[in-house]
Amino acid sequence: MNEIPKNFDYKSSELKWQEFWENNKLYESKPNPVKKKFSVVIPPPNVTGILHFGHMLNNTIQDIYCRWKRMKGFEVCWVPGMDHAGIATQVMVEKELAKQGKTKYDLGREEFIKLVWQWKEKNGGTILKQLRKLGASVDWSKERFTLDDVLSLNVKKVFVDLYKKGLIYRGNRIVNWDPASQTAVSDDEIFYEEKNDKLYFIKYKLEDSDDYIPIATTRPETLFGDTAVAVNPEDQRFKQFKNKKVILPFLNKLIPVIEDDYVDKEFGTGALKITPAHDLNDFEVGKRHNLEAITVLSKDSKLNELAGEFSGLEIIEARKKIVKRLKEMDLLIKIEDLTHNVAVSERTKAVIEPYLSEQWFVSMKQLAQPALRVVKEGEIKFFPERYEKVYYHWMENIRDWCISRQLWWGHQIPIWYHKETGEIYCETDPPADIQNWNQDEDVLDTWFSSWLWPLSVFGWENSEKDATNETLNYYYPTDFLSTAPEIIFLWVARMIMAGMEYTGKIPFSEVYFHSTVRDGKGLKMSKSLGNFSDAIELMDKYGTDAMRFTIVYLAPLGNDVLFEEEKTQIGRNFVTKLWNAGRFLIMMKEKISEDNIEQNKSYNADLIDVWIESRYNSSLADAEKFLSEYRLNEYSKALYNFVWSDFCDWYIELLKIKIANSPENAVRIIDTALNYYENILKTLHPVIPYVTEELWHSIREGRGEQSISLERISESDKGNIDQKTEDDFEKIKEIVTAIRNLKINNGIKASLPSDVTLVSNSDESKVLLNLFSNYVMKLCSLKNLNITEKFTSEKEFATAVISNFEIYLSLEGTLNIEKQSEKVNKEIANLTMYIVGLNKKLNNENFLQKASAEVIAKEKEKQSEANNKLEKLQKLII
């Protein structure tokens, strides 16, 4: 056997196992009707993506479940892949082009797309390499990309299908227009910025008098598109304007005064100009009152020909000039400062222009119904549960989905317009006489391919063939989805809708929304804030296992993870501890075989064996329970505590003594320990894959198994959980701690052999102690341990009381009487307070009447125990 280094050399070992797993195709899955399956699809990261803490957490979680289920005997299939990420990718390539002083128009659509593909092949997919480093046990043979042929065909099929069902329509809608990239962006691709602006108060004169309605606006330049002035129906100030018309400045056009609840009486003047083509709310008002929507801005945010003398001007300049002219015409009342939120494009940072344009929409109401039902009826469960409410609210108020994007990178819309007749053709394949048709220029929203992901990765094709598609029928619906809460609507809800619409089945049964990873102060990690740690760098520095363990240990269900580099010590130290425990056991095993002492054939399990068996099964049961509840931090803590405290601090320490005491049982003892250690490695493998694999091979050297990840984790055996033994053991631990405590507090070196007398009247306790006296002596460095019923002595002793034991530590002249009695007095004081409280409770008639008999009995027992202890303590003082 090779010398085992003091620390795990993760740098070389990680790569070794990662390649081993992949080259041997350990995680490739095939439908296996004999086994239960566990299938998961990865939330496809952007092809431009780089692994950050969110990915690390999310993929570690998925890997934990996949490895755990695999080791529980499931046929596990975890499908990896990437998303083409329309805007992100296109913007990235456009930036590269810009460095060469070129734009995409210089290349043309076809060449540009070629270039993006080249970029993808060369630079894309970094994140998949990083997933390998993370140890993700995905099935690489099933890797998919949302622009793969099959997936693209699915996208087209679904578009055509929904179009023919009348669920996709073209409409004039206000969209968030990004003037910089010249495309509509979704609500999720914009953010709001607080901005200081001006609020202009303008007179709109009545047609037949000199009276006017004062309106307030931040955007006077859009007045050319005004088609009404609206007031609140309850606003008494404007009653006389009801059914009247006002004159639009510059154009001298008459527009009606209308009443609508939408208008806030308190804001501005209480009268609002309505510009349906350039404001979302105005558009809604316009629809209610049948108003015309007049576009006065061009796509690059300049006033168009309707603006007369101002046409061709940029917004800001036009605004200045218009205000100046209004003032000259005595139509400007005043200008106020105003702070308000302005929508900004996430990608280009340009101010979003609400713009009326022709876009393609999916009608959502009908699709939402079944998707709402399956969550309400519990067919799909969310963790944490509260996201169900969020989901209901959104689904019940769902809006139509704008799916067209004015981009080149993505799935081009399968719609062709006849050059002459304008007729619309919608099929997956182009029309035969293609020269007479123009295809719609737009591409589909990236989420239009992602919402089919759980179906399309398994070869679904929306045809009769699906019924006999073994892969699809075996793996779909998937079992588990782990994702970020931000994309509950963008992605999760839509996958449920697509699943229900196309298969009548849910796409997954449980959804876990993982924590948001923040910095130590609770701020979201971002490059601009500079509080961004590089996940990969830290993996290199501390080891992947340490990072995986730490981040899971820190992630409570439903709360954020506050991550700081120094916290990585939790995982690093634990991995080291695990490593060294294994190293020690292997060394012991070697040493024992070298000693070559004849072994006893019969070995009877003792209390320590029963205890560790019980603790192992309890911990395993806890771990499983926490996993099933998605309480990952508790799961990792349960294992951490078992390994560190029970196994290393107590079991291994006891084992050293046990072997020294009975070398004729050494082989049996160390083999038992190694067996537990193997079990520990297995239960930890899902969260700490590399170290456990490495150690497992060290332990089982020459026995030919492939990988620990293909081993089985046994069921936790409730029958082997022995609460009585665990309680007894706690008593021993208490006594050991108390004796050590006495030594330290009396200035006796821990290693100095001392005499201790334990006094107890309980036969049961004495039997227990006698069994362990040898261990207690070693653990506390005693030269004598006397167990008796009565004890008196003239010598000086340090004393303590633990449950039904009195402990006397011989001081042999080192006594510190003051310190000693101070300690006991303090304990007596505390105990007395406690007893007073109990007495009060037990003398309270109300309590005796209303509390359950069980509770009362419990309280009485506490009382007598406390009195008992008090009595013993008082005796010590005298």
Added chain:
RNA sequence: GGGCGGUUAGCUCAGUUGGUUAGAGUACUACCUUGACAUGGUAGGGGUCAUUGGUUCGAGUCCAUUACCGCCCACCA
């Protein structure tokens, strides 16, 4: 503005249907280079459970209120 979470030791979190003197890890302090591990061992100090009020024999736990933090939705011209 509407909705939803959270607030327990310096920090990160547990705390079951109300019933011990509220627990753990970490950080801190002291001691220990004991033949796996100083990325270690042993022990110790540290909390009026955010506020106020209520229900109850009994509240960290249930109800209400306020404050602060966070998230989601909407975005007011």
